[in-house]
Amino acid sequence: MAEDMGLDLDRHRDLRGRDREPWVRRAGIALLTLIPIAALLNTFGQSPTEAVATGPGVRMSVLSPEAGRGGVIFQVRVTIDPSSAIQQPRLILGDGWLEGLTLNTVEPSPSDEQWGPDGLELSFPPVEADGRLVVYLQYQVNPTTVDRRTQHLELRDGTTPLARIDRTFTVYP
Numbered sequence: 100m101a102e103d104m105g106l107d108l109d110r111h112r113d114l115r116g117r118d119r120e121p122w123v124r125r126a127g128i129a130l131l132t133l134i135p136i137a138a139l140l141n142t143f144g145q146s147p148t149e150a151v152a153t154g155p156g157v158r159m160s161v162l163s164p165e166a167g168r169g170g171v172i173f174q175v176r177v178t179i180d181p182s183s184a185i186q187q188p189r190l191i192l193g194d195g196w197l198e199g200l201t202l203n204t205v206e207p208s209p210s211d212e213q214w215g216p217d218g219l220e221l222s223f224p225p226v227e228a229d230g231r232l233v234v235y236l237q238y239q240v241n242p243t244t245v246d247r248r249t250q251h252l253e254l255r256d257g258t259t260p261l262a263r264i265d266r267t268f269t270v271y272p
Contacts, residue, residue: 143168143271152254154262156183156228159254166269169242172203177252179232185256186225188232193218193251195268196236199244204237217253244270 109115137143143166151160163175177190190209196202197219205212211222226232247270253263 145171145173147173150264150266152262152264154254154260157181157185157254157261159252159262159264161252161264161266163266165267166271167240168271169240169244172237172239175236175238177234177236179226179234179254181226181230182228184225184228184230185232185261187255187257188223188226189255189257190221190223190234191215191217191219191251191253191255192221193249193253195248195250195266196252198248199241199246199270201239201241202236203239204235206235206237218251240270245272246270 110117114120145164145167147162147164149160149162151158153159158180160178161175162178164173167173179185179188192202202219205221207223209221209223211220213220221234223232223234248268250266250268251263252266254261
């Protein structure tokens with residue numbers, strides 16, 4: 100009866116001549132499981148890393164992810180620790196902090212915000228010697244963005260550069 104329906108016991112029940120097929124399926128499933136495992140190991144970003152720069156009388160650090168995916172919301176923390184007073188603290192965010200990323204909020208709010216030749220300039224009230232300024236920036240990665248860019252962040256006292264951090268940010272699909 101099995102012969103009438105087009106079934107061959109050797110081939111269909113005993114899998115003769117088909118011994119590679121299960122291994123091909125298993126290899127395909129194993130490859131598909133590598134993607135979530137890589138994501139769990141933070142291969143595709145979101146875990147923050149710290150970058151530090153020092154300059155005359157100041158230490159600046161940035162805690163931020165180096166990679167993200169479209170639609171992801173993340174936070175950047177900039178900490179400024181001066182050993183001498185900064186009268187006109189200004190953070191300059193280069194293009195890499197704004198292209199393909201939406202800057203949702205800046206806390207504390209800057210006293211002035213303007214676009215300059217080097218990027219977005221955020222001005223803050225003076226910071227005393229041995230004081231601290233912590234700035235939080237909340238971002239969202241635009242869903243259509245996929246690329247790698249350099250992010251420049253510079254601290255100035257008025258027009259005098261104090262410290263600069265250059266980072267690379269990668270946006271995965």
